[in-house]
Amino acid sequence: MKKVLILGAGTAGTMAANKLVRLLDRDEWQITIVDKDETHYYQPGFLFVPFGMYTRSDVIKPRRDFLPRDVELVMASIEMIEPEHNRVRLGNGRTLSYDFLIIATGADIHPEQTPGLGEHEWGRSIHTFYSFEGALALFRHLRTWPGGRLVFNVVENPIKCPVAPLEFLMLADWFFHEKGMRDRVELIYATPLPGAFTKPIASKLLGGMLEEKGIKVVPEFMVEHVDPDARKLVAYDEQEVEYDLLVSVPLNMGAEVIGKSGLGDELNYVPVDKHTFLSNKHPNIFVLGDAAGVPASKAGSVAHFAVDTFGENFARYTEGLEMQPLFDGHANCFIESGFGKGLLIDFNYETEPLPGRYPLPGIGPFTLLEESEANHWGKLMFRWMYWNLLLKGRELPLTAHMSMAGKWLPTAAK
Amino acid sequence: MATRTIAGKTVEVNDEGFLTRPEEWTKEIAIELAKEEGIPELTEAHWKVIEFCRQDAGATGKAPTLRRITTAAGVSTKDMFALFPKGPAKKVARISGLGKPEGCV
Ligand SMILES: Cc1cc2nc3c(=O)[nH]c(=O)nc-3n(C[C@H](O)[C@H](O)[C@H](O)COP(=O)(O)OP(=O)(O)OC[C@H]3O[C@@H](n4cnc5c(N)ncnc54)[C@H](O)[C@@H]3O)c2cc1C
Numbered sequence: 001m002k003k004v005l006i007l008g009a010g011t012a013g014t015m016a017a018n019k020l021v022r023l024l025d026r027d028e029w030q031i032t033i034v035d036k037d038e039t040h041y042y043q044p045g046f047l048f049v050p051f052g053m054y055t056r057s058d059v060i061k062p063r064r065d066f067l068p069r070d071v072e073l074v075m076a077s078i079e080m081i082e083p084e085h086n087r088v089r090l091g092n093g094r095t096l097s098y099d100f101l102i103i104a105t106g107a108d109i110h111p112e113q114t115p116g117l118g119e120h121e122w123g124r125s126i127h128t129f130y131s132f133e134g135a136l137a138l139f140r141h142l143r144t145w146p147g148g149r150l151v152f153n154v155v156e157n158p159i160k161c162p163v164a165p166l167e168f169l170m171l172a173d174w175f176f177h178e179k180g181m182r183d184r185v186e187l188i189y190a191t192p193l194p195g196a197f198t199k200p201i202a203s204k205l206l207g208g209m210l211e212e213k214g215i216k217v218v219p220e221f222m223v224e225h226v227d228p229d230a231r232k233l234v235a236y237d238e239q240e241v242e243y244d245l246l247v248s249v250p251l252n253m254g255a256e257v258i259g260k261s262g263l264g265d266e267l268n269y270v271p272v273d274k275h276t277f278l279s280n281k282h283p284n285i286f287v288l289g290d291a292a293g294v295p296a297s298k299a300g301s302v303a304h305f306a307v308d309t310f311g312e313n314f315a316r317y318t319e320g321l322e323m324q325p326l327f328d329g330h331a332n333c334f335i336e337s338g339f340g341k342g343l344l345i346d347f348n349y350e351t352e353p354l355p356g357r358y359p360l361p362g363i364g365p366f367t368l369l370e371e372s373e374a375n376h377w378g379k380l381m382f383r384w385m386y387w388n389l390l391l392k393g394r395e396l397p398l399t400a401h402m403s404m405a406g407k408w409l410p411t412a413a414k
Numbered sequence: 415m416a417t418r419t420i421a422g423k424t425v426e427v428n429d430e431g432f433l434t435r436p437e438e439w440t441k442e443i444a445i446e447l448a449k450e451e452g453i454p455e456l457t458e459a460h461w462k463v464i465e466f467c468r469q470d471a472g473a474t475g476k477a478p479t480l481r482r483i484t485t486a487a488g489v490s491t492k493d494m495f496a497l498f499p500k501g502p503a504k505k506v507a508r509i510s511g512l513g514k515p516e517g518c519v
Contacts, residue, residue, distance in 0.1 A: 156481070194501070220500050222480075224492065236495040266485040295516040 001030045002318075005088060005098035007078050008255075009035035009063050011043075011391070012289025012303040013104035018393030019311040021068040031070065032096060034088070036077045038062055041132055042386055043160070044300060047167055047336070049135035050127075050142055051175045058383065059132060066391040078105070081261035083282045100284050100318070103263075103270060105255035107160055107290040107298055113251040114155055116226035125231060126246045129168065130160070138247065142175070147184030148244030153233055154191050155223055159252045160290060160298040162198055163345070165189065166206055167336040168247065173213045174338030187214065190221040190233060190241050199352035202345055205369060209337060252298070254291050269293035274349070275325035276313055277306065286310065295349065296329040304390055305330040308400040330402040332358075334379035342375035344368055348402040354409065359398055361406030368407065421446045432508050436471060439511025447509045453498065456509075460497055463489055467510040477512035479503055 004020060006013045017033050024031070045059035067073055077091035087097040109130045111118030117126065129135040150172065154165055169187055176182040189196075189210065196207035196217055210217060224236045232242045254268030263270050263279075270287040271280045274294040279285040287293075288310060289303040296302050309326035317323050329349030336342050344366045345353035357364040365374045389396055415426050415434060421442035426434045431450075433439055444464060448456050456464070466487040470478045480503035484491050498505040503515045 222491075222495070236491055237499060266479075266481045 002028060002099045003097065004029060004031045004100045004102065005096055006031070006033040006102045006104060007081070007088065008104040008106055008289075008291070009033045009067065009073065010040070010104060010106050010289065011300045012106070012291075012307060013102070014040070014063070014066050014391045015304060015307040015393050016102055016104060016288055016310065017067055017071045018391070019307055020314070021070055022393070023311055023315050026070060030072075032072045032074060032098075033067065034074045034076060034078055034090065034096070035063060036075070036091075038064070038075065040066060040391075042383060044386070045383060046129050046132060046135040047164055047171070049132070050129050050138040050168075051171055052139060052143075054383075056136075061387065066387075078255075078257050081257065081263060083261075083263070083285060086284065098284075100286070100314075101282075103258070103285065103287040103291050104289045105258065105291045107252045107254050107269070109250040110253050111248070111250040113253075114223060114226060116228050117155075117248060117250060119228055121228035125244070126226065126228065126248060128248050128250060130164075130249055130252075141245070145245060147176075147181050149186045149188065149242065150245045150247065151188045151190055151233065151241055151243035152247045153221070153223055153241075154193075154249045155251045157192060157198070158298055159249050161333070162297055163333050163335045165191070165249060166196060166210070169210065169215050170213060170338040171336055173215060177339075186216075188216045188218060188241065188243075190218040190223070192220065192222045194219050199347065202353040202369060206335075206343075209371075213338070254293075258291065265293050274329070275327050276323045277310055277327065278317075278323070286314070294329070297331040297333070299331055299333060300386065300390070301332045302330065304396070305332075305400040307393070326400070328401055330400060332398070334375055334382060336376065336379055337371055340376050341371045341373055342379050343371055344375045344378065346402060346407075351402060351404070351407075354407040356407035358406060361403075428513075430514065432513055433511040434513070436468070436511050439468075443511065444509050447511075451498070451505050451509060453505075453509075457497075459489075459493070463487060463494070463497060463506055464510045467506055467512060471510070471512045477503070477507035477510070477515040479515045 006017055013033055020031055040061050040063045042059040045054045048054040079091050080089040087095050089095050123137050127138040129138055152165055152169055169189055176185045195203040196210055197203040218241055222236045223233050225234050232240050234240050254264055258264040258270060259268040265271055270291055271293045272287045277286045277288055277292055288306055290298040306327055313323040313326055332346045334342050334344050346358055346368055347353045353369055355370055356368040358366045358368050366378050417424050417426050425438040428434050445456055467478055494502040507515050
């Protein structure tokens with residue numbers, strides 16, 4: 001029996017397990033997946049928790065329910081990966097050996113990396129929605145918050161779901177409007193980026209939307225420390241931003257075990273080929289999802305397209321055939337813009353988000369880079385798709401490769 | 415691809431003014447690009463960072479991010495902001511004749 005070992009049963013690991021079970025011959029292959037706990041979180045749903053739009057049962061389900069029966073689930077922390085010996089040491093004392101290793105240990109927030117951030121004011125005047133507990137604490141805080149200066153800060157890029165900060169701010173604008181207190185709330189976005197988003201056309205459009213909603217952007221702001229008592233952010237270039245309520249996306253990093261095992265870069269992401277996800281160093285290690293050091297967005301939709309292309313390549317690879325450069329960096333993100341509307345962006349390594357219609361060219365129903373109610377429903381439907389189709393590796397009505405059909409090129413484009 | 419002449423040498427640049435062929439870079443070009451970035455004079459400390467970035471990009475094929483520079487070259491983030499104010503990784507990449515760092519996607 002040949003052994004495939006998957007580390008992490010989150011979005012990417014679960015999808016990979018479901019994909020491989022269907023692709024590989026059960027008499028020849030044994031698939032094992034490891035995770036430290038029982039709970040699968042729907043992380044995109046964290047965005048809605050602070051505003052009371054989603055509760056616990058919307059975002060939490062048992063991992064088991066989404067894994068195929070033929071896959072062994074081992075519940076333990078992963079302590080060390082030893083690629084020279086093709087084995088992984090677990091916290092419960094067990095050692096698992098493998099022929100092929102798939103790393104899908106994701107990325108997580110590290111407030112302790114910024115002085116003053118995760119200290120005595122954490123959970124009081126400083127919050128995050130990048131964890132479930134954090135999102136709940138913020139929900140409780142917002143219920144009685146009297147208003148003031150709400151500052152949103154991203155410590156450093158890359159972060160998971162780079163549009164989530166914009167969504168949070170636009171939903172906050174809506175939320176405070178509904179509560180009849182928008183005039184008592186200042187919304188400020190302090191970001192290390194030169195503008196609202198990473199890609200130029202979308203950045204301009206989204207920047208304009210923020211401005212219309214009265215959300216102020218403080219660009220090129222790299223926070224050095226937080227002064228939790230004086231309630232201000234201090235940047236490396238000594239710029240300061242004061243707040244009454246700080247909502248932070250702390251530094252995102254890959255799993256510690258990646259660093260400990262000598263497999264990661266400075267942020268514990270694993271360098272891999274950006275089209276096949278094969279490790280640069282080890283010919284039997286693949287890395288999927290947020291754990292991969294590729295210049296694509298860290299998003300569930302990217303993980304989905306990645307796993308789709310990976311499955312095909314893995315089958316080829318294990319038969320001794322050459323892999324195809326199948327993954328093109330395809331990302332596809334709904335952006336909530338408040339007041340029951342949303343946007344959708346679709347892009348890849350080469351093409352930035354452009355206006356148009358999706359998935360049917362010219363028809364939609366979703367509008368690319370343009371506000372519509374359909375997009376808002378798309379975002380809410382995404383939760384259903386996530387739990388019912390995506391994780392289980394069912395076919396989605398979307399192709400893995402980005403398509404230019406239905407997109408409108410700017411007149412000045414190449 | 416557009417070209418422009420910097421410090422007497424004609425080089426290929428992209429629409430954001432980054433050199434597209436790192437091999438066309440010279441120290442004289444770095445001095446000129448630094449001036450455009452608001453750095454009147456390149457000190458020894460600047461050169462140390464520039465040299466690290468050139469070497470690192472040679473090995474990895476891409477311009478290092480700020481975090482990569484601070485971890486691997488032993489320069490603090492604070493010093494990086496003092497040397498190359500506002501967006502240090504992007505600035506040093508341009509001065510070093512490399513592409514834009516991939517930190518933001
Ligand atoms: C607030 C927020 C909003 C988002 N919104 C969107 C969105 O709208 N659309 C979208 O597409 N994506 C969104 N995302 C991103 C998306 O959730 C992630 O990209 C996706 O979950 C990545 O999947 P993954 O499998 O790589 O990591 P994860 O799903 O995080 O899974 C990693 C798993 O590894 C396990 N693990 C890690 N280390 C160890 C260890 N040492 N031992 C044992 N187990 C370990 C963890 O327990 C976890 O289960 C959002 C994320 C956040 C935080």
